[in-house]
Amino acid sequence: MTGVTGPRQVRTAFHDECAQLVEVLAGLADGDLDRPTDCPPWTVRELVAHVRAGAARLVDMLAAPAPSRAEVDATGYFGAAKFAPAVDADRIDGGRRAARAGDGAALAADFDAAWRTTLDAVDRAPAGRVVRTRHGDAMALAEFLRTRVVEVGVHGLDLAAALGRDPWLTPTAAAVIADLLTGGRPVPPELGWDRLDLIRKITGRVPLAPHERLIVDAAGLRRLSFAG
Template identity: 30%
Template sequence: MNETQTVPDTRPLFHTALAQIAPLIHALLATDLDRPTPCSEWTVRELLSHLIAVENRIVHIAGGGLPFEVPSTLEGIADTEWSDAWRSRIAPVQDALADDALLAREWAHPAGAMPGFQAIAIYASELAVHAWDLARALGRDAELNQSVAAAVVGPITGALPAEPRGAELGIPFGPVVPVAVDAPPYARLVGWVGRDPQWAPRAD
């Protein structure tokens, strides 16, 4: 892509998606960490491990690195350190995205090579979905910013086919969960990526 060509600046959306996760993490209790999440293979602790790894990966690939040089989950974070671990990575992420030129520059995203503005938008979508995973696990999804979901649901619906899906195909999403066309943006977003918007942890 010609770097003189005007490209969309997807960073404000990304930063808004990132920001809504912080209050959820900072309010966590130790007893929350073993809660199940709508992402069935992860507890809250494992979801946090992935979210913090995503911060690290964004910094790495924004700087020209390859995504799989950075693990997708982290080990060794103590139960009392999740909030600090998240907070300490915010400034590096912001600094990594500060250069306007990276919007047109090619990134080595896990989904393939693409311009930076597109990679940033995909990460905004990922953060939006995982914010819902975390908030739903904690019973706090009413606090999420529906405008974030509204901004990403159209692009992700266009980019992610309804079928085929499956990790074996390199499309690690479950079947679409149908929702009403006038459902709130977050319900439409998570339904499209294979989450049940009505998910709730099983009662003991």
């Protein structure tokens, strides 16, 4: 089981986190877009292109025939096999190829159109719709949208770090991501983490201290495999 947040909460989280990113992008200067990120070799512009591609992916997936049943949930989607060297190299090259020219306002307008088109397609889909991912997995639409919240939210942390800004992770996205990482279970109180700490630590944005690693492993928190 993924956790306790339902499809309506996931939809709201995707909406909120994408809208927040649009606001940030609109204020970026050319120098900001050329900054390196902690997702090498991507610059801010290239990481934005990767996030944009991920946010838009559902449009084509929903236009394709629906598999008969789901085989993987959001946790399974982030399996280590998805980031084997050849797959990861293609992902990195794709981000660089997809990078768009223009200033922050242009990137903001492009991303805004992309995620809103995705959400329109999601809203038109029938209940229980199943989609096939680019990795070949058959997933419930709501579960794949959950992975999009993770991608936009966690890479938003990467963008904030590259830009030298405080994280702008929205409360709705933080709730969905934290739920995925914990499986709906409480975070061990001895860690003293809030949701942002949890997400940063479990996704590798901030290293785990040795004692934290022991507690995380004992609690069964999900250290998902996804690069960048």
